[in-house]
Amino acid sequence: xxxxxxxxxxxxxxxxxxxxxxxxxxxxxxxxxxxxxxxxxxxxxxxxxxxxxxxxxxxxxxxxxxxxxxxxxxxxxxxxxxxxxxxxxxxxxxxxxxxxxxxxxxxxxxxxxxxxxxxxxxxxxxxxxxxxxxxxxxxxxxxxxxxxxxxxxxxxxxxxxxxxxxxxxxxxxxxxxxxxxxxxxxxxxxxxxxxxxxxxxxxxxxxxxxxxxxxxxxxxxxxxxxxxxxxxxxxxxxxxxxxxxxxxxxxxxxxxxxxxxxxxxxxxxxxxxxxxxxxxxxxxxxxxxxxxxxxxxxxxxxxxxxxxxxxxxxxxxxxxxxxxxxxxxxxxxxxxxxxxxxxxxxxxxxxxxxxxxxxxxxxxxxxxxxxxxxxxxxxxxxxxxxxxxxxxxxxxxxxxxxxxxxxxxxxxxxxxxxxxxxxxxxxxxxxxxxxxxxxxxxxxx
Numbered sequence: 001x002x003x004x005x006x007x008x009x010x011x012x013x014x015x016x017x018x019x020x021x022x023x024x025x026x027x028x029x030x031x032x033x034x035x036x037x038x039x040x041x042x043x044x045x046x047x048x049x050x051x052x053x054x055x056x057x058x059x060x061x062x063x064x065x066x067x068x069x070x071x072x073x074x075x076x077x078x079x080x081x082x083x084x085x086x087x088x089x090x091x092x093x094x095x096x097x098x099x100x101x102x103x104x105x106x107x108x109x110x111x112x113x114x115x116x117x118x119x120x121x122x123x124x125x126x127x128x129x130x131x132x133x134x135x136x137x138x139x140x141x142x143x144x145x146x147x148x149x150x151x152x153x154x155x156x157x158x159x160x161x162x163x164x165x166x167x168x169x170x171x172x173x174x175x176x177x178x179x180x181x182x183x184x185x186x187x188x189x190x191x192x193x194x195x196x197x198x199x200x201x202x203x204x205x206x207x208x209x210x211x212x213x214x215x216x217x218x219x220x221x222x223x224x225x226x227x228x229x230x231x232x233x234x235x236x237x238x239x240x241x242x243x244x245x246x247x248x249x250x251x252x253x254x255x256x257x258x259x260x261x262x263x264x265x266x267x268x269x270x271x272x273x274x275x276x277x278x279x280x281x282x283x284x285x286x287x288x289x290x291x292x293x294x295x296x297x298x299x300x301x302x303x304x305x306x307x308x309x310x311x312x313x314x315x316x317x318x319x320x321x322x323x324x325x326x327x328x329x330x331x332x333x334x335x336x337x338x339x340x341x342x343x344x345x346x347x348x349x350x351x352x353x354x355x356x357x358x359x360x361x362x363x364x365x366x367x368x369x370x371x372x373x374x375x376x377x378x379x380x381x382x383x384x385x386x387x388x389x390x391x392x393x394x395x396x397x398x399x400x401x402x403x404x405x406x407x408x409x410x411x412x413x414x415x416x417x418x419x420x421x422x423x424x425x426x427x428x429x430x431x432x433x434x435x436x437x438x439x440x441x442x443x444x445x
Contacts, residue, residue, distance in 0.1 A: 027229040028222050031159035041156065042113045043102035049095045049120065057088055064134060067190035076189040077134075084130050091123045117157070121165055124149060129172040136188035137177040138199040138206055143213060146173060147220050154224040166221040170214040181206050249309060266376025271329050272338035272414060273373070273393050274313075274346060275400035276304075276366040277322035284360065296360065297321060303356055304349060311345040316387050322400075326388055329375040339410075339417035342368050343444055346408045367399030369411035391435075398432035399441055408444040415442045 026032060037045075064081055071077035098116040101109050125146065132140035146169035154162025180187035181203060199206045239252055278284070278300070285293045304323050308315050312333070316324040325345065327338035346366045353362040371392025377384045395411055403409035415424055424442040432439050 024226075027233070028226045031225075032229045032232065036114075037117075037157040037161075039102050039105065039110060039113060042098060042117060045117075045156070046095045046099040046102065046120075050092070050099065053088075053092060053095075060131065061085075061088075064131070064190065067134070071190045073186055073189045076186050080130060080134050080189060084127060084134075087123050087127045087130070091120065091127065094120045094123065117161065118164065121149070121153060121161060122168065125165065125168050125172060129176055132173075133176050133180070133185070134188070134190045136200075137173065137180055138209055139188075143173060146170075146213075146217055150217055150221045151224045154221055155228055159225060159228075162221055162224065166217050170217045173217075174210045174214055177206070177210050249314075266374045266378065268372055269329060269332065269375045269388075270335050270338075270370065271373050271375065271388050271392065272327040272335070272342045272368065272370040273316075273388065273396040274325045274342050274366055274368045275322060275397045276325070276346065276349065276364050277320075277400065279363045279365055279405040281321040288360070299356060300362070303352055307348050307352065308345060311341050311348070313341065313345055317385070324393075324397075329373075329388055330386070335370060336417045336419070339368075339370055339414045340421055342414070343408065343410065343418065343422050347444070350406065350408070363405045365400060365403040365405055366408045367396050367401070367403050367410075368408065368414050369393075369396035369399055370413040370417055371395070371411075394434055395432065395439060398435060399430075399439075402430050402432065402441070404443075409441050410444060412440040412442075415440075 061084075064084060068074070068077040068081050094116055098113060098120065101112050101116065128142055128145045128149075129137070132142045137143075146165075149169060150162055150165045153165045176185070179185045181200065187200060199209055288296065300321070301318055301323065304325075305315050308323075308325050312327070312331075314326045314329060316326050325342070327333055327342050328335070333341075346368065349366070350364060353364055356362060369392050371390070373388040373390035373392050375388045377386050378389070379385055392413075399409045399411055409427060410418070410424070418424070423445040425445050427441045427443055429438040430441055
């Protein structure tokens with residue numbers, strides 16, 4: 001009997017559906033690691049609240065004051081208005097403090113900014129609840145604002161703030177609504193006459209409303225959470241699995257925070273470029289066969305990328321077994337430090353090769369040169385590469401070709417920047433293809 005069950009799972013039975021269901025529940029109910037709102041977003045939200053506050057507070061205050069003037073319970077009405085005014089003052093102060101903290105920045109700014117954001121959200125929900133109570137919690141259309149706060153804080157901020165908004169909003173709505181139904185507090189104190197409504201006349205209908213409203217608040221929160229998690233999953237895939245294959249790590253980090261401009265104009269910069277490739281790779285391919293050499297090449301290129309990133313370098317491109325590595329782009333770096341790091345990187349790569357090939361002896365050669373180049377994105381809207389171009393790059397490529405197996409050949413500019421930090425021995429003047437004048441070069445000992 002086991003074979004048919006296994007076959008059913010293979011063909012898409014209940015076992016096959018388990019993973020998608022678990023994935024849906026995880027994205028729907030939990031936080032899957034989406035980043036917290038950055039400081040810039042908290043700063044912008046404080047500006048938006050302060051600028052929009054008069055548009056909301058002034059009309060609402062006028063309406064509440066008008067009703068309070070002829071309220072049947074003037075004492076209770078005045079208390080509601082006083083609490084509302086006090087909360088609005090605290091709201092403006094908290095947003096001004098949030099604006100100041102996020103503008104200043106600093107090591108403790110993030111924690112303080114989040115605490116102030118929680119305070120602002122609490123005031124928003126409590127103020128909204130006061131406005132609902134003033135005209136009757138169970139019949140007030142302002143209940144929709146609870147749903148709005150939940151969705152906004154989950155989508156534009158993060159999971160914890162959205163969950164806090166859902167819990168506090170539902171607790172306030174149900175708590176105040178239940179107190180009004182029990183006549184512990186006066187319902188709709190600003191109305192000049194009692195409001196006949198089914199919810200206040202029938203406790204069962206009121207209980208259904210409270211339960212339905214609470215369920216709706218949490219449904220909106222979880223639906224918003226699912227949408228955010230799906231977007232975050234796509235964002236993470238694009239940055240980690242796609243962009244990281246084609247862009248330097250620092251550019252990927254900027255892209256993850258929405259700070260990368262792919263249409264920025266290329267710029268001139270001093271860079272240090274290294275080309276390296278395996279010696280005898282063509283004959284090695286014929287000996288090992290396509291599959292074995294493919295696996296070996298992937299191990300080799302992965303090692304090259306890992307070591308390059310450990311030294312703070314940018315892997316510009318792979319061309320077969322050849323690798324182009326750049327220092328000084330996209331992040332600027334002092335030219336002397338570029339030269340030292342690049343030679344240290346080449347030495348580490350040479351030292352790692354004997355451990356990589358196993359029974360196959362791998363030998364590489366490298367060429368390094370420093371000079372001015374143009375750095376940026378080159379190509380079209382449909383396909384472009386972040387790279388460096390210029391004579392300094394061409395010389396580095398020619399030096400790699402002229403180097404000896406297992407050795408590192410550096411150009412004159414790089415040797416001058418090393419300034420004795422690395423022992424060098426002069427090579428003869430080289431006539432490099434595509435370079436008019438003879439080039440002085442030096443082997444790293």
